[in-house]
Amino acid sequence: MNYRPNYGGGGFLGDIPPAIRQLVLINVIIFLFTALLDAATERTVVNLFGLVPAHLVGKGFVWQLVTYMFLHGDVFHILFNMFMLWMFGQELERWWGFRDFLKYFFVCGIGGGILQVLSTFIFGGANSPIIGASGAVFGILIAYAMAFPNRQVLLWFVIPINVRTLIGGLIVIDLVLGFTNSGGGVARFAHLGGALVGYLYLKQDVLLRKWRQIASQSRSTGSRSRSQKDEPPSADHNAKLDAILDKLKQEGAGALTPEERAFLHESAERARRRQKGQH
Incomplete structure (x- = not known):
């Protein structure tokens, strides 16, 4: 007997649970839309809907804590985030259900954004826009590691490694690069914030x-x-x-x-x- 509900419609998209399917489609549509904009208009969109710490704190642009998750910088950025969401999120959504999964996704994304904003008071960068769903995705990763710690995945599609080791390693890398301020333009504290908030959320049962x-x-x-x-x-x-x-x-x-x-x-x-x- 299978506990997973049928989200069906047939085909690849029909096999993806509805929350993940909708998140991926929305992200892709927005990415394609912004790719068609000229440079000046794209900067305006990013400054308005990306997470700019100075705007959030100084101007009250609170919507940015949500909208920044739906903007991505390049093809690799969106492909990586959507692939990780699809790979590790499907089983969680099938278990939790549509609403609980979406709630968890946004809680982790917002938590990651808040920690990234707080980090700018120490490391600077308050006027630099933060974009991407990585904070929410890291929340999904930590949930998967807590649920299935010994499950094997293939690192780089070649090396077998258990989930807890893989995701623990990613968090250690973000910790080192974040606190040495050598993130290379990557919002490391958004990753860490999403993982931390997700962990605390789940530990509260x-x-x-x-x-x-x-x-x-x-x-x-x-x-x-x-x-x-x-x-x-x-x-x-x-x-x-x-x-x-x-x-x-x-x-x-x-x-x-x-x-x-x-x-x-x-x-x-x-x-x-x-x-x-x-x-």
Whole structure:
């Protein structure tokens, strides 16, 4: 039994979960649009919608904390970010769902932007625009490393390495280059901020608490809606759900089997159906 919902439409794009598909399409469309602009107009767009610390702090351009994620400097920049989002984000979205994944993406991107802005008070560069989805993508990377730390990937498509080592190495590189102010024009603190905020967000057990809330709603709603199409959860069902949630908290998402993930997904869907039936 597979816990992954069918996002289907067929073809390559149809196989990509909807949040990632929409993020990639929006980024590509904006990149192509800005590529058609003349140099002066492009600078104006970047200064208005890229993240310029002096504008954020001095002029209150708070929207830049979101819009900077959708601008990219060149083809390699957008290809790298979208590839990483696609490669490491798909399984997370299929597990978390559309809304939770998007929320996490933007939380990490905004957090990365804030840390990059704060770093300019120490290292300078307050008038330099920051662009790219790398902060949000690093949040996705840290989430994947926490969920599947021992999963093997191919570095440069050749060298097998586990995810925790790979992403830990990327963070160490950003730490060294960021604090030695030798980033080479790369917003290292946006990477670090996205990873840090993502780590803290997940360590607060936000998603785990949501599962527990859904489980609680499932039990309370089930006891009040015996006339509904779905039968209320049995004692065995609740005991199994509690055991899986405890395992998730103690050992992390990577320890769950596909069957356990499927069980969580089905429990959540059942709770949502019952909740809708009350309204």
